[in-house]
Amino acid sequence: MEEQQVIESTPSGVRTATTTVHTDATCKWFLISSVSYFFIVGIIAVTIAAKFVWPELLGTVSILTYGRLRPLHVNGMLFGWLLACDMGLTYYIIPRLCGVKLWSEKLGLATAALWNVIILGAVVELLAGHTQGLEYAELPTWLDVLVVIAWVMFGTNIIMTVANRKYEQMYVSIWYTMGTILWTAFVYITGNFATMFTTGVNQANLNWMYVHNAVGLIFTPVGLAIAYYFIPRASNAPLHSHKLSMIGFWSLAFVYVWTGAHHMLHGPISQWLQTIAIAFSVMLLIPVWSVVYNFFATMKGQWYQVRDNVSLKFLMSGVVFYLLTCFQGPMHSLRTVNAIVSKTDWIPGHAHMALLGCFSFFAIAGTYHVLPRIFNTKLYSDTLANWSYWFFMIGGLGFFVTLWLGGFWQGWQWNNPSIPFIDTVIALKPIWLVRFFSGIIMFCGITAFLYNFMATILNAKENKA
Amino acid sequence: MLNKIDKDAKLFVGGALLLFFLGGSLTTIVPPLVDKSWGKPFENSDPAKGLTGKLLPYTAQEKKGLAIYTREGCWYCHTQQTRTLLADTKRSGWRGVDAPVSTPDEFVYDQPHMFGTKRTGPDLSHVGGKYDAQWHRTHFRNPRDLVPGSIMPPFPWIADNEEEFNALVAYLQRLGRAKNWRPDNDYEK
Structure with a gap:
């Protein structure tokens, strides 16, 4: 009996593809704006990478200095590109898994409009130097309020769709999406509002709880919801195990929130709290490995499909990066390893593997998969899509691996106080040059992705599927 | 279940x-x-209990300095924590004296906190009193004039704005000064 239900509610099952007609207007607008921001913020990303090599570049204009552009890069990629793309895909996935239309397309379109107001507001405010000075939470308060409103609009729409669902059993993507909606609300409020009433270490602790869970309880669950939907869909194979996906979900729900203090290991924060954060960070291996095993087992006998299916290429590479980044994470939190890698250039290598290598790969895969379907056409160019994959892959690996090597080396140098600090900066210059060129290659990937995306939409009328 | x-x-x-x-x-x-030390400012007048000193609230000028430090994103490249690592206490130290390890009670008035996550430039938790105002002015105009090989951006709009420059330097000069950690009291102004 249970077996039967699992198959029916799996994305590759027959039932989800039946009668309901979806308009997908909200999904379209979220995807169009997010992919555009991906490109625009990509320019900023390459610019700040260039500033590491040529520190004088644009250096005498205050609004174009590194300290102004970096928060724009981080917030633009996190909220303008990745979260917006994830939301767009959620508007696609949830109605299909529930067998009903989206609760309200009008509300969805209003959410998309509000989201664009937030991103454009963020560009102006951050360039002007109006920042709260907390990582991932730089946006000024009025924008924070708008984010909360937009999130409530998004959450209401999705939860009402789930409440009206036709199928009783909820596929695991629905769980992860609902988890994201609930947790994000509280994680975001902690990181952007509770911090206003605290100072010093107390504030830092709330800040790291937010930063860590922005990744762990926002981008991870929504990213996994997308992967859980598109891996079986793109490969046309049923999910290996529903039960294992439940273990992954509930262990993630339990473990993630405890780990924030591992951002301040050896720092001025209570030792016992550091130890708790370390213990729970290591436990993260449980949800991660159960998820990754499930994905690999689903692909058993299906790997040949990866050759010709760009979505699957991105998805399965994303899964490998997920496994790697979530192996690094627990290892960094061990005190001995942390003493070397913490605060070095290793960390951006790690962070980019999580948010670009894993979650952006999932989002790109989902976009490539849904784009022809929502516009009722075919993808403009499969070859170009394949090129975009290899640009991202080669540029990404160049970026990650170079920064790990450089960061590890830097950490060893720092731990030898007889080496003057400036020598450890000069030593890293070749690393930053390679990082810049890797960034250029990744930017080629973004450009190919954007071009293919827009060309598909503009040619949709002629190329009816 | x-x-x-x-x-x-x-x-x-x-x-x-x-x-x-x-x-x-x-x-x-x-x-x-x-852990009460998270909210109680550092204060010690008994040398038997370790370094003496007192954490004072920010003056209006120092507060303005912190706001400039925040606005320009200095904290993306400079951490402010001397960690429980031998190398950190040596690197934050000055003229042969190791800096004390940072403790929560030194940061009670920080809003926003400036601990940082990335160390592209040196840690600034004990930079207070290491360099004089003239050094800072030259350094903000063009860091490479004083530190060849540095990749810090120039900040001419701060160096040339007397009010902002003084506020920022006032803020920098108080960093790590709650504890009197230099036996010769050789702080620059």
Whole structure:
């Protein structure tokens, strides 16, 4: 009996593809704006990478200095590109898994409009130097309020769709999406509002709880919801195990929130709290490995499909990066390893593997998969899509691996106080040059992705599927 | 249990929030209640108990300096924590004296906190009093004039703005000064 239900509610099952007609207007607008921001913020990303090599570049204009552009890069990629793309895909996935239309397309379109107001507001405010000075939470308060409103609009729409669902059993993507909606609300409020009433270490602790869970309880669950939907869909194979996906979900729900203090290991924060954060960070291996095993087992006998299916290429590479980044994470939190890698250039290598290598790969895969379907056409160019994959892959690996090597080396140098600090900066210059060129290659990937995306939409009328 | 929660959205919501609040409250609300040093400014006048000194609230000018430091994103490249690592105490040290390890009670007035996550430039937790104002002015105009090989951006709009420059330097000069850690009291102004 249970077996039967699992198959029916799996994305590759027959039932989800039946009668309901979806308009997908909200999904379209979220995807169009997010992919555009991906490109625009990509320019900023390459610019700040260039500033590491040529520190004088644009250096005498205050609004174009590194300290102004970096928060724009981080917030633009996190909220303008990745979260917006994830939301767009959620508007696609949830109605299909529930067998009903989206609760309200009008509300969805209003959410998309509000989201664009937030991103454009963020560009102006951050360039002007109006920042709260907390990582991932730089946006000024009025924008924070708008984010909360937009999130409530998004959450209401999705939860009402789930409440009206036709199928009783909820596929695991629905769980992860609902988890994201609930947790994000509280994680975001902690990181952007509770911090206003605290100072010093107390504030830092709330800040790291937010930063860590922005990744762990926002981008991870929504990213996994997308992967859980598109891996079986793109490969046309049923999910290996529903039960294992439940273990992954509930262990993630339990473990993630405890780990924030591992951002301040050896720092001025209570030792016992550091130890708790370390213990729970290591436990993260449980949800991660159960998820990754499930994905690999689903692909058993299906790997040949990866050759010709760009979505699957991105998805399965994303899964490998997920496994790697979530192996690094627990290892960094061990005190001995942390003493070397913490605060070095290793960390951006790690962070980019999580948010670009894993979650952006999932989002790109989902976009490539849904784009022809929502516009009722075919993808403009499969070859170009394949090129975009290899640009991202080669540029990404160049970026990650170079920064790990450089960061590890830097950490060893720092731990030898007889080496003057400036020598450890000069030593890293070749690393930053390679990082810049890797960034250029990744930017080629973004450009190919954007071009293919827009060309598909503009040619949709002629190329009816 | 797992089967039931699989079909009942209300049970699901309850479970997901319960686990979140359990971990969330034990790691954010409880710690400052248990560890009082998070909220109590450093103060010690007894040399037998270690370094003496007192953490004072920010003056209006220093506060403005912190705001400029925040605005320009200095904290993206400079951490402010001397960690419990031997190398950190040596690197934050000055003229042969090791800097003391940073403790929570030194940061009670920091809003926003400036601990940082990335160390592209040196740690600034004990930079107060190491360099004089003239050094800072030259350094902000073009860091490479004083530190060849540096990749810090120039900040001419601060160096040339008397009010902003003085505020920023006032802020920098107080960093790490709550504890009197230099036996010769050789702080620059």
